[in-house]
Amino acid sequence: MKKIIKYVIIDILRNKIVLAYTAFLLLISISIFNLEDNSAKGLLSLLNIILIIVPLVSLLFPAIYVYNSSEFLELLVSQPLKRKTIWLSLFLGLAVSMSFAFFVGAGIPILLFQATATGFMMLGAGLILSVIFVALAMLAAVIARDKAKGIGVVILLWLYFSVIFDGLILFILFQFADYPLEKMMVAATAFNPIDLSRILILLKMDVAALMGYTGAIFKDFFGTQMGLIVSFLVLVTWMIIPTWLSLRKFKHKDL
Amino acid sequence: MIIASNVSKKFGKLKVLDNITVNCTKGECIALIGPNGCGKTTFIKSILGMVVCDSGFITFNGKNIKHDWKYRENIGYMPQIGRYPDNMTIGQVLNMMKDIRGKKNFKLDEELINKFGLDEMLNKRMRTLSGGTRQKVSAALAFLFNPDVLILDEPTAGLDPVASEILKEKIIAEKNKGKLVLITSHILSELDDLVTQVIYMQEGKLWFHKSISDLKEDTGEEKLSRAIAKVMTQ
Numbered sequence: 001m002k003k004i005i006k007y008v009i010i011d012i013l014r015n016k017i018v019l020a021y022t023a024f025l026l027l028i029s030i031s032i033f034n035l036e037d038n039s040a041k042g043l044l045s046l047l048n049i050i051l052i053i054v055p056l057v058s059l060l061f062p063a064i065y066v067y068n069s070s071e072f073l074e075l076l077v078s079q080p081l082k083r084k085t086i087w088l089s090l091f092l093g094l095a096v097s098m099s100f101a102f103f104v105g106a107g108i109p110i111l112l113f114q115a116t117a118t119g120f121m122m123l124g125a126g127l128i129l130s131v132i133f134v135a136l137a138m139l140a141a142v143i144a145r146d147k148a149k150g151i152g153v154v155i156l157l158w159l160y161f162s163v164i165f166d167g168l169i170l171f172i173l174f175q176f177a178d179y180p181l182e183k184m185m186v187a188a189t190a191f192n193p194i195d196l197s198r199i200l201i202l203l204k205m206d207v208a209a210l211m212g213y214t215g216a217i218f219k220d221f222f223g224t225q226m227g228l229i230v231s232f233l234v235l236v237t238w239m240i241i242p243t244w245l246s247l248r249k250f251k252h253k254d255l
Numbered sequence: 256m257i258i259a260s261n262v263s264k265k266f267g268k269l270k271v272l273d274n275i276t277v278n279c280t281k282g283e284c285i286a287l288i289g290p291n292g293c294g295k296t297t298f299i300k301s302i303l304g305m306v307v308c309d310s311g312f313i314t315f316n317g318k319n320i321k322h323d324w325k326y327r328e329n330i331g332y333m334p335q336i337g338r339y340p341d342n343m344t345i346g347q348v349l350n351m352m353k354d355i356r357g358k359k360n361f362k363l364d365e366e367l368i369n370k371f372g373l374d375e376m377l378n379k380r381m382r383t384l385s386g387g388t389r390q391k392v393s394a395a396l397a398f399l400f401n402p403d404v405l406i407l408d409e410p411t412a413g414l415d416p417v418a419s420e421i422l423k424e425k426i427i428a429e430k431n432k433g434k435l436v437l438i439t440s441h442i443l444s445e446l447d448d449l450v451t452q453v454i455y456m457q458e459g460k461l462w463f464h465k466s467i468s469d470l471k472e473d474t475g476e477e478k479l480s481r482a483i484a485k486v487m488t489q
Contacts, residue, residue: 003354007351011340011342011343014342015342069340070338071338071339071341072339074305074338075338075340076355077304078303078305078327078330079327079355079356080324080325080326080327080328081324081355082324083324252307253307254266254300254305254306254307255300255306
């Protein structure tokens with residue numbers, strides 16, 4: 001397993017896109033921290049950019065990579081290797097590369113400029129989000145045989161998680177404004193890892209005070225130890241379920 | 256050595272393999288023959304576990320291959336179209352396979368690498384290779400680990416006459432060592448001096464599995480190509 005992970009990572013490094021992504025994140029985070037005189041404010045601006053870019057790149061790059069390494073997968077499957085080993089190695093190789101890129105590109109500047117609880121929360125959320133979206137991308141890539149279709153699905157997934165989901169929530173909030181929906185809103189965040197991470201990080205910041213009544217409900221839940229553990233478990237579930245589904249699919253795939 | 260019983264496979268509505276039952280024993284060189292799209296490659300891929308058959312089972316040395324993967328240590332596979340990671344060099348591909356498959360103190364068979372002159376172009380990237388050179392890499396990889404079973408899918412397609420002579424000699428040498436060789440080809444004249452048995456498939460069905468002498472006797476022809484032509488037009 002280690003050997004295959006090694007070859008996947010060497011191949012990704014040779015590809016240079018992940019290096020460019022790292023450099024891009026590094027450029028953004030350093031310039032934002034330098035633009036704002038208050039590094040806590042800088043962290044807030046960085047949050048919004050990261051929550052858009054990290055899922056997008058962690059979905060698109062792995063999906064394209066899986067399609068492009070179909071030859072490599074075919075070669076490996078005809079060798080004395082378990083399919084499970086092959087698929088998990090590919091997953092781990094991609095997940096490690098994407099998280100490491102995030103750690104170097106955004107994590108190190110965060111630790112340099114804002115090594116607070118909020119900063120650590122953001123670092124953790126970014127790493128977890130990278131892994132979750134790699135898992136989702138691989139699931140899409142194993143289900144759709146056609147490359148264009150698979151990448152289309154991945155783009156739609158990104159749109160759903162970063163735009164459409166929020167729209168749906170707003171729509172429900174306005175339509176059912178007469179009903180007490182606050183508790184339901186807490187549950188709804190479990191269906192979107194991006195929103196969940198955003199709330200976890202925002203609640204660690206001072207701006208949480210500006211979020212009104214819903215903010216208070218959120219604080220009641222996510223502010224507690226229990227809430228933190230539950231949200232962490234939800235995020236871990238978001239990593240495991242897509243990986244498990246894609247593995248099950250790959251085991252029976254005809255190559 | 257390899258026994259397939261009632262293997263069936265469908266791709267959508269198309270029945271690619273229909274109740275195939277074959278018994279392949281050691282020391283034979285078996286030709287898989289049939290028109291295009293008759294399921295030869297799918298059958299080979301299901302032996303390798305690359306295609307999962309819908310019903311029936313395949314055993315390798317008495318063990319069902321369905322949940323097994325170790326048996327592939329004993330198989331050298333040369334695909335019809337060798338596809339390798341584009342930005343690796345020949346040397347890197349060879350080293351990677353040695354790294355993944357090779358055990359310690361394992362004697363590698365590098366005869367083909369040397370005879371094909373691959374050792375002189377180890378730094379060439381796979382993307383820049385011609386189809387024939389890729390075939391040479393595939394062939395070298397299939398023989399590299401000294402496997403008991405060789406599965407060769409259209410081995411000489413795209414090879415120049417010199418290279419295909421080298422490959423044929425190598426196949427004969429390995430067969431004489433008592434290995435099982437499964438080979439598909441459309442160039443029947445080439446198979447004449449190689450094979451001992453013939454499996455003929457059409458539209459996913461097994462038509463016959465005979466030794467070559469029986470086939471020649473039944474059809475009354477001296478050459479394999481004529482004998483098969485006679486069968487096909489019957």
